[in-house]
Amino acid sequence: MTSLVWVEHDTGAIKDATLSAVTAAAALGEVHVLVAGSGVGDVAAAAAQIAGVTKALSADDAAFDHVLPENVAPLIAGLMANYDAFVAPATANGKNIAPRVAALLDVMQISEILSVESADTFTRPTYAGNAIATVQSSDAKKVITVRGTAFEKAAREGGSGTVEAASGAGDAGLSSFVGAEISKSERPELTSAKIIVSGGRALQNSENFHSVIEPLADKLGAAVGASRAAVDAGYVPNDYQVGQTGKIVAPEVYIAIGISGAIQHLAGMKDSKTIIAINKDEDAPIFQVADIGLVGDLFKIVPELTGKL
Amino acid sequence: MKILVPVKRVIDYNVKPRVKMDGTGVDLTNVKMSMNPFDEIAVEEAIRLKEKGIATEIVAVSIGEQKAQETLRTALAMGADRAILVVSETEVEPLGVAKILQKIVEEEAPGLVILGKQAIDDDSNQTGQMLAALTGRPQGTFASAVVVEGDSVKVTREVDGGLETVSLKTPAIVTTDLRLNEPRYASLPNIMKAKSKPLAQKTPADYGVDVTPRLKTVKVSEPPKRSAGIKVADVDELVAKLKAMGVAA
Ligand SMILES: Cc1cc2nc3c(=O)[nH]c(=O)nc-3n(C[C@H](O)[C@H](O)[C@H](O)COP(=O)(O)OP(=O)(O)OC[C@H]3O[C@@H](n4cnc5c(N)ncnc54)[C@H](O)[C@@H]3O)c2cc1C
Ligand SMILES: Cc1cc2nc3c(=O)[nH]c(=O)nc-3n(C[C@H](O)[C@H](O)[C@H](O)COP(=O)(O)OP(=O)(O)OC[C@H]3O[C@@H](n4cnc5c(N)ncnc54)[C@H](O)[C@@H]3O)c2cc1C
Numbered sequence: 001m002t003s004l005v006w007v008e009h010d011t012g013a014i015k016d017a018t019l020s021a022v023t024a025a026a027a028l029g030e031v032h033v034l035v036a037g038s039g040v041g042d043v044a045a046a047a048a049q050i051a052g053v054t055k056a057l058s059a060d061d062a063a064f065d066h067v068l069p070e071n072v073a074p075l076i077a078g079l080m081a082n083y084d085a086f087v088a089p090a091t092a093n094g095k096n097i098a099p100r101v102a103a104l105l106d107v108m109q110i111s112e113i114l115s116v117e118s119a120d121t122f123t124r125p126t127y128a129g130n131a132i133a134t135v136q137s138s139d140a141k142k143v144i145t146v147r148g149t150a151f152e153k154a155a156r157e158g159g160s161g162t163v164e165a166a167s168g169a170g171d172a173g174l175s176s177f178v179g180a181e182i183s184k185s186e187r188p189e190l191t192s193a194k195i196i197v198s199g200g201r202a203l204q205n206s207e208n209f210h211s212v213i214e215p216l217a218d219k220l221g222a223a224v225g226a227s228r229a230a231v232d233a234g235y236v237p238n239d240y241q242v243g244q245t246g247k248i249v250a251p252e253v254y255i256a257i258g259i260s261g262a263i264q265h266l267a268g269m270k271d272s273k274t275i276i277a278i279n280k281d282e283d284a285p286i287f288q289v290a291d292i293g294l295v296g297d298l299f300k301i302v303p304e305l306t307g308k309l
Numbered sequence: 310m311k312i313l314v315p316v317k318r319v320i321d322y323n324v325k326p327r328v329k330m331d332g333t334g335v336d337l338t339n340v341k342m343s344m345n346p347f348d349e350i351a352v353e354e355a356i357r358l359k360e361k362g363i364a365t366e367i368v369a370v371s372i373g374e375q376k377a378q379e380t381l382r383t384a385l386a387m388g389a390d391r392a393i394l395v396v397s398e399t400e401v402e403p404l405g406v407a408k409i410l411q412k413i414v415e416e417e418a419p420g421l422v423i424l425g426k427q428a429i430d431d432d433s434n435q436t437g438q439m440l441a442a443l444t445g446r447p448q449g450t451f452a453s454a455v456v457v458e459g460d461s462v463k464v465t466r467e468v469d470g471g472l473e474t475v476s477l478k479t480p481a482i483v484t485t486d487l488r489l490n491e492p493r494y495a496s497l498p499n500i501m502k503a504k505s506k507p508l509a510q511k512t513p514a515d516y517g518v519d520v521t522p523r524l525k526t527v528k529v530s531e532p533p534k535r536s537a538g539i540k541v542a543d544v545d546e547l548v549a550k551l552k553a554m555g556v557a558a
Contacts, residue, residue, distance in 0.1 A: 099438035106404075126335075127430055130531070180472065239470055288535075
């Protein structure tokens with residue numbers, strides 16, 4: 001069985017989520033990868049080096065920039081004539097293109113798998129991670145997205161795949177990229193950070209969020225996350241949101257500050273190795289999952305903590 | 310233009326789902342059910358486009374059991390004009406839902422279909438993208454802003470690094486993210502009025518769609534439980550713990 005893994009990359013760098021997808025695909029058999037976009041030769045060469053990859057397809061065409069699904073999905077669906085499974089990381093881009101590929105192939109996608117049980121059977125989270133379903137697919141070809149936190153990352157070196165050119169129909173003429181506002185930060189990326197400091201509604205405003213949460217994060221070399229309530233209230237941008245409908249994270253240490261622990265939030269962080277919670281309400285649900293809890297006023301505790309580290 | 314809004318009846322987001330003892334699924338008996346929160350946002354967006362004079366008619370559609378009528382009545386009470394219920398007492402997967410919606414799109418020719426980005430029960434995040442593929446239309450998923458401009462629609466999308474804007478030729482498919490809008494509550498008079506708005510009943514067979522599932526649920530289990538840990542008394546104790554873990558020097 002051979003899988004085609006879609007490589008998520010930006011300005012030349014392959015994203016970590018891709019490496020987890022390669023590991024999942026390797027559990028199914030041989031792994032080829034697809035790198036699409038303009039001037040992607042170097043990325044394809046790097047992708048061929050990922051441990052376990054035997055071939056990298058390079059689709060060098062500006063129509064595939066910005067991962068417009070109208071253009072990328074037909075390319076992948078065409079290539080799938082030679083493959084048994086299409087595997088994508090469950091990132092915003094992966095979630096955008098994979099179902100479009102699945103429908104073009106008349107396949108029911110298996111979303112955000114947590115494990116590969118056999119060639120046709122997988123586990124996946126439902127109900128905000130409160131119910132883990134084991135599902136068996138009867139489709140001849142599989143279309144799968146992979147939850148990054150559930151699989152080890154394949155090593156970036158160690159493979160010796162070949163690179164081959166691939167092409168598709170190009171621009172479908174249905175959509176165009178207008179622009180992006182991408183948050184720039186010196187801090188580690190949320191989904192790959194070892195430590196995350198997350199703030200909730202209790203921070204009250206954006207100034208407090210910056211003056212209380214960020215110094216602690218900087219002390220620890222941590223990424224900064226937030227609850228939906230903090231994002232909705234505009235304390236921080238949307239890409240900070242951790243949870244069922246935000247980012248799924250599993251760092252070594254997750255510090256939840258002024259976050260109550262709603263199931264939608266827990267869905268995004270409860271696989272963290274150690275959870276630390278700071279909350280003034282000793283009955284807050286977050287304490288039911290926290291390894292270490294400290295009850296009290298965050299405006300007193302957090303600056304003191306930052307000072308003592 | 311006409312707007313089609315698919316809405317799904319799901320477990321209310323305040324309810325903590327419990328896995329059935331026999332491992333066949335989540336126990337939904339006597340559990341409060343509501344419209345999928347993302348679909349409320351979709352209905353709201355359609356109503357706002359109508360209030361701006363861009364949309365002319367809003368058609369809500371649900372695929373599911375008879376009880377999904379309640380969900381459709383909610384959409385009608387919020388401001389949808391009419392509804393279609395495609396009755397299926399067995400579960401229909403996103404691919405099947407998308408195939409039924411494709412037929413409805415062919416019949417109704419909506420300028421926009423606005424769906425939720427994911428349903429909070431199955432968390433698939435697929436249906437809109439699949440419908441876009443089947444109808445050959447462009448897709449603007451995870452939308453936090455939707456601006457219709459002539460024969461195109463600008464969609465601002467919530468992506469991993471922040472926000473991204475794409476321009477799509479209409480007709481197009483949009484899926485909603487949380488911050489697109491705040492859905493309104495239906496007023497009592499509107500709830501009464503909704504009772505007399507048209508609600509058509511169909512079956513998948515009426516559309517000639519085979520909804521046989523492709524995925525078999527082998528079993529459903531609870532995730533490994535985390536147990537509550539310890540509470541520390543003060544910051545000094547917390548600092549000591551962090552040092553012991555090697556997190557702080
Ligand atoms: C469809 C849907 C999807 C959702 N997806 C997500 C998601 O992905 N991620 C997410 O996070 N949420 C999500 N939510 C929202 C979720 O239900 C909660 O509303 C949200 O997580 C609450 O955020 P919070 O904990 O910051 O706020 P609150 O629940 O208001 O909690 C604030 C906490 O701060 C504590 N506090 C207050 N003041 C202080 C102080 N001075 N010192 C210490 N502690 C203090 C309080 O005791 C309280 O526990 C979703 C909801 C829906 C309906
Ligand atoms: C009795 C029962 C048994 C089930 N058994 C299984 C099972 O064995 N395996 C399994 O995988 N699932 C099962 N389900 C769940 C069902 O398959 C899911 O509803 C379906 O897979 C759709 O997934 P989703 O809602 O997560 O799709 P998503 O792609 O997350 O939905 C996105 C959006 O699509 C629209 N949409 C989705 N479904 C509908 C709908 N029915 N009507 C109108 N609009 C809709 C909504 O706008 C929604 O926001 C069962 C459900 C029931 C009631």
